[in-house]
Every structure is written in structure tokens, then in C-alpha cells.
Amino acid sequence: MRDISGTGMPSERAASRLSRLSVVIAVSASALLSVVGPTYAAPAKDPLPADIPDYQAALDAVKSTDVRNAVCRFLRTPVPTGDAGTPVQPIPETAEPCQGLPIFTIKDPLARNEITPGFAAGTAQPLPTEAVKLTQLVSSLSTTVNGRNATVMLAPTRGGGWHLAAVRDGDSDATYAGKATAGTLVFTEPQIRGWYQLKLLTVEPLNDQARQGLGGKTSVSLSEYQKLVKARYADKQPGSEYDAKGYSSGYSLRGTEDDDASSSTLLLAGGSGTALALVGGAAVLRRRRRTSTG
Template sequence: MHERRTSGRWAAPRLSRLTTVLALGASALLSVAGPAHAAAPRDPRPADIPDYRAALDLVKSADVHNAVCRFLSVPVPQGDGVETPQPIPDKADPCEGMPAFTVKDPLALNEITPGFVAGTSLPIATEAVRLSHLVSALNAPVNGRNATVMLAPTEGGGWHLAAVREGDSDATYAGTATVGTLVFTEPQIRGWYRLKLTTVEPLNDQARQGLDGRSSVSLSDYQKLVKARYADKLPGSAYDTTGMSSGYGATKKTEDAPSSTPLLLGGSGAALALAGGAFALRRRRHTTA
């Protein structure tokens, strides 16, 4: 069974798209104040993250804190049901009754580029990998649950809230980057890798499978692997235009700024969508092509 087309982004068959939970906007969840811009002095620490001061201010804001509380106030749906409404608790203070928590500083979420996949970019770090989003985990679980705040770049500069997702694996892997290494994801398989000079090493089981079980490959050989997996599924390909695309590659303009589009929130094997004032369960199916 093929997944139906949900965007013009590229992906592998048989795999669910990472950005099922990368929302098309955040304002449907709450009235987040306008996107954070880089008016404040830039924090010099993460030199690879533009407008970092704005991103830091955003993840520490009351709006994002309340968004996380609203997300955590709705239990993760269980079972195989589809479209199971779960009303949001109507509280003036969405964090009422929850343990205190903070959101950690944002980290870079890097991903492979469409040009690298297509084979039109050189197998070098600056052309193979790009900054896609920022991720911030919580300082501690809240009632046994972890969550990750995801920020997307805003057109014209700055960042805006893109999603709140269940779990903290993205931030955990992103945080393993060290001086002289670059950590990135192959989102179509949820694979995480470390790039050291021109050597690619897997960080999780999905990545090890993506390297055919090898402990490391050259960046050039890794490019051959992803080209074989996805090059015929890029935007504009027959796979894409016939409606079978289910992952993501080139960033769509809809991610450039918040909108009134429902915010998709991730669960383990499920997604929570805010629609009509209620959370509804949307199961994410793995297709078998």
C-alpha cells in the first residue's frame, strides 16, 4: 500500500515521513506572539546557527512554555483508532498542576540536502548537509513524558514555533556533535549519523541499516547510497507528481511563517492534530510499497 501524497517533498517508500509532525504553523495551538527576530544581540556560542539569540529567547518564552504544557496535558493516544477526539483542558493557566520544567537551549537539526541526494552537489560537508530546524528538549520528564520543541526559520530572519513532539531523541542525537564533527539526519528513515572529515558513522539502528550494516563509509559512498534510495523521488519526479511522495526534502514556503493551519504534534507511532478545538489522533502508517 502506498502512502498518499502529503507534500511535494522527497522520501523513500515504506517509510513514514518525519515531517508528519513538523507543523505547517503554530498559531492554531496558541496565540504565539509574532515570530522571533534577530533584533537582540546574537549569542556568539553556536556560530553555525543564525539568529541564535532570537531562537534562545523564543524557547525560553512563556508562549512556548504554555505550548508544551498544552501538548503534555493531552495523553498520547493508544490503540489503533483513527480520529479519536481528545478535548484540550480549558484552563487559563495551561501549566496548572504540572511539575515545573524548563526548555533547554536550542540545538541544530541538520539534514542531507536534495542536491546531495540527486548527485548534483559535491560530497563535501558544506553541500551535503544543511541546517533544517532547531530542537530543544525539556530539562526533565514531566509526568513521565519527554517532549521536544522544534523551531523553523522564518522568512526574513528569526525563528518560529513549528511543533512540539513526543520524546527527546532528536535533541539527544543533535547534542552529540563535538568539535570537528557534524551530526545530521536522514529523515526518511529516521537515521542519525556523525560526519567526521569525510567519514560517515551511524548513530542509531536505522542509520546502521542505511549503511548496509557497515560501521562507517566515506561521504562519497554514502551519497551513492542515498542517491540510489531517493534520487528518483525528488520533487518533480514521476514518483512525486503521481502522488506517492511521503517524506521531505526542499523546505516548503509554508514553513517560512506561522499560519492558521493546524499544528501537528507527534506521538510514538501516532500524531496529535489540533483541529476544531480538539486534539485528534492520526495514526502514521508505514507503507509497504
């Protein structure tokens, strides 16, 4: 978008245009993140993010004893060694999983947005509401525990609310999600572990993987970015020949509003980072595994 400063435009017209742009930003962000469900009506004295549906349920989840115990069990279990083919490792039950661990709190959840399959396939318009979708919420810990960081990942529950989907080693997801500012969106291209910031219709990289994904450029238009991801994933969608031959699961969102606790383990398949998943009520630890795009 062209800078209007120094163009000789009357100040009234310039102010009017800037006002309209602010409205576009707000409307785009609200429309984008409201597709998951109705927004939470926050009390005036205790404002909650209007762009995350059922946010109070998310807060309740990360502050619950069950989630805290899951985090403690994860932190007590040594990170497994070996390659991606290492079998899942059961995490033993303990009566007081947090006993003896340093005191920590779980921070308030942040939005984790991903590019949509339609955008990656080139069938969706290069617009914020078409390109990016809220898929999960992420919460990091207030401090390291025995030298380890962890991220709590929540998935939307069928019928409303949020549930624990995973506990992942490290805090990069929450760190990048926290870089979102008023008028911008932060999203990930999970196949390359790239993180980007979207300002109106301009995409900027936030990490080295994203910079490589943009061919070394410091920014591209959203339509240019769509051409890049289409070249990477259009022939690798679920149901494609690439998928049928078993090379990967194709490109798809990690989770949707139809996910529930019984299917939350799907959120970790092919994901990056050691993570705890809930499978039939039992906790298991998966070794880091990268999804191939070629």
C-alpha cells in the same frame, strides 16, 4: 583519510597538515550552517553558537510563555491511539495550562540538520556544505513530566528569527543533535529516521536505522553514502512519477528559511512521533505516521 602517524613525515609537516585540517573543519561547518542566514554576533561575555543564525531569537522563543504553555498543553493531552489515519485531535484551551504540572525548563536549542534534496538526488557534490543543511532547532525538557518527554521544534521565520513549529513526543531528536562535537556535524536522514555523524568526509551511524542505512558498515565515505541515498530517493523526488502517483510527497526538506508560523504545520506532514502543530492559531495533535520510501 589516511592516518599520518607513523609514516615518517617530519613533525613540522605533520603539524602543518593537522592545522590545515582544523581550518577545513571549521570553515566547512561554518559555511554549512550559515546558508540559512547571517550568524548572530555574540557578546564576548556571553558567547552564543556562531553556527546558528539569530540564536538569541531562538533562546527567546524557547524561554517564552507562549512556547511553555504550548508544551504544557501538549503534555496534558493523552497520546492518541489508533493508526496513522486517525483524525487530528483538538487540544482544549486552558487558562493556566502549566498549573499542577511538575516544574521543568526547556533546554537551549540545538541544530537539527538534514541531508539536502540535491545530495539525495545525486546532483550536489559530496561535500559537507552541499550534503547537509540546517532545517530546524530542537530543545528537550530538563526532566520528564508525568512520565513523558517532549521536544520543542523551532523553524526559521521569514525575515529572521525562529518560531515554534511543533512539540513532539520523546526527545530522540535533541539527544542525537547533542552528540555533535567540535569539528563534527550530526545530521538525520528523516525518511528512515537514521542519525549520523560527519567527520570531515566520513559518515558514521549513530542509531540502528542509520547502521541499516549503511548496510551494516561502521563508516563510509560521504561519496559512498551519497550513492546509497541516491539509490533510495533519486526516483522519489517531488515531481517524479513516484510522487505523481501519490505514493508519497517525495524527498524534500521539512522546512526552509521561508517558513513562517502560518505554514509550520507542513513540518509535521509525514513526520514521525506524536506532535503538536499550530494550525491557524489552533493546536492539534497528530498521530505517529511514517513516510514510506518504497
